[in-house]
Amino acid sequence: MALLQISEPGGAPDPHQRRIAVGIDLGTTHSLVAAVRNGVAECLSDSGGRVILPSAVRYLAQGSRHIGHDALAAAAIDPRNTIVSVKRFMGRGLADIEQREKLPYEFVESSGMVQLKTVQGVKSPVEVSAEILATLRYRAEDTFAEDLFGAVITVPAYFDDAQRQATKDAAQLAGLNVLRLINEPTSAAIAYGLENGSEGLYAVYDLGGGTFDISLLKLSKGIFEVVATGGDSALGGDDFDRELADWALAQSQMRAETAEDKRAILVAARAAKEKLSVEDHATLACPLNAGELSVRVSRQQLEDITQTLIDRTMGSLRKVLRDAKVSKEDVQGIVMVGGSTRMPKVQAVVGQFFGKPALTDLNPDEVVALGAALQANALAGNAGADEMLLLDVIPLSLGLETMGGLVERIIPRNSTLPTARAQDFTTFKDGQTAMAIHVLQGERELVSDCRSLARFELRGIPPMVAGAARIRVSFQVDADGLLSVRAREEASGVEAAITVKPSYGLSDDDVARMLTESFGTAEGDMRERSLREARVEAERMLLATRAALQADADLLSSAEQASIQTLLTELETVRTSQDHHQIDAAVEALAKGTEAFAAERMNRGIRRALSGRRVEEV
């Protein structure tokens, strides 16, 4: 007798249609992975039942690696080869890293991103982060005993494009399909809002290990609208540790001489800081090269030492309120995220500013990963996913270099995604036939103060007198925050375009090299994976196209219908092939052949939806 099938609530009855998608919080201090199971988001644990994975990677001399708890435990005895807080180096050059002399690493300057010398050779922050991501990926695959469809990875809202690209590269290296990067405070708001059914204007104050973010969100009926966001991508708990460590060294008139000293004092400072969140006094103690360090510190002293850091967060907070043109009285609730918000002083200052206590009833460590899991579930198109919609913004303005090294802002920060804007420029010299387009990110007026994202050239402008040419430069940022820029001379129609991949991004060759080097991924595994992915995609395209034909075949002439049928049959024939290139080609052909049809269907759907709404209201 056949057993009756019961599907999980919120899950699709057909197991092939339910896709496993996870949310990953790749944090400075620790990382987590979460997924929606049985309709509820939850953090996944390792075989020891622990959900938190310390963001620490230790490279051992024999060529193996420790990731997580084991690595962290070795931070003080093997500081050079144990990389912690690697997130602070993502997408950063050597010069970007403040007070690097206080860190125990051997930094290597390279074009673009800084690198670290370890016993296993020079490692890029991207590779180190990929180790952490891969560990979480294996954890999720073990939990579900299935391949992942994709992941949403969280980043600080204030991360710039280079930092975001580095995160994406790390995910690719770890074999993850990135559905989207979403901002940590937004993610926290999703988890908090869905959990509590909250409506209204909320502030998320997110002070993590290495970054500070402040975001204002409007929550209404499953729509999460980011109103404004700001922060400091180099301010977090690590800085509190460093201030406290410096103070302790000064008090005891000692110095951190060796790499071991530098790590030991930071570890001791962090332990003392954490203790002071629950007690009035603590002793900061650790062995140093020159002798034993032991300094008694009170909570009041810690608060005095770190006052300027907390003041900096409050400055960002006021700026975001001004950007959003709202007053602090308009804010309904303040959600606290990140381990550093456990400090009583932080809670007190934020509570005092808003005149109401901050919300601390959720686990500040887990909430970001949970929100990411909910968004991942929505982006995988799983059932129940259309209950939420995220309207996010770009955190930093985008612009172009103009005469005199000045930046002309094209898309202002806090614009809702997706967004597009065009601006006209002209030539500077008589007979000028080329124009350099330099794309920048940042709020400052001088090119030298902003971050360079890309350069390209528009060539073949017909010679004209200065100021006669009209060159329209269009910026477009899609829902993923990916920027593309197009320049077009309007009279002649010459065009140039670029999809911005910041100079810090890895080339495909780099990725392939790192894959073989650090992950030892055999070529066979890669082929196997590509084949599986190609088959899944073929299945998806077949289903979607047949469904589309069933619904809207009347939009097509019989000739058009016949040509789509041919493409369907071709894909059907090759879908079980062993050669993924063959399957990919057939999928691509079908996608191309149905493009116009898809566009027509969308327009019909939207017209129907909009006019339907209008009629209801009359």
Next chain:
Amino acid sequence: MKLDSDDFELFGVPRRFAQERGVLDARWHELQTQVHPDRFVKEGAAAQRVAMQWAVRVNEAYQRLKNPLKRAAYLCELNGAAVNAESNTAMPGAFLMQQMEWREALDEADAVVSVETLAQEVATQRQQVLARLEALLDERHDYAAAVQQVRGLMFIERFDDDIDRRLEALGQ
């Protein structure tokens, strides 16, 4: 409904200056719920591209409708009175005098409280200009006169940005 419908048609609101922010916000959410690319993750790349065009268009319209300065300029342009902000900066003498006074006051203000007093004064002035714009656009339909007010409002908003920058510099 087409991609090139004007902003007012797209949002289904009357073509006038006076608008209720709550209505615009609600319409924006309704429209994005229908057109946002995240709603079409199961469809192919072509559907995604069309969805993005619509979502961009809806966001553009919302930005213009919710901002009084942009909305006023847009109404003038729809009615054949271009603002030409770049080429036409001529303003009445009294207005320019006041701008200069404000600038001097901002340069001299070295305390948060004096900057905030100035900000208050600018906000009051802004409200007056908005009231004049509403009368010109919605009652008298005098778009040429409205253009003049729009230019004045541009000066005021730029000055407002400078006030913000100053407050930031003062650590606020």
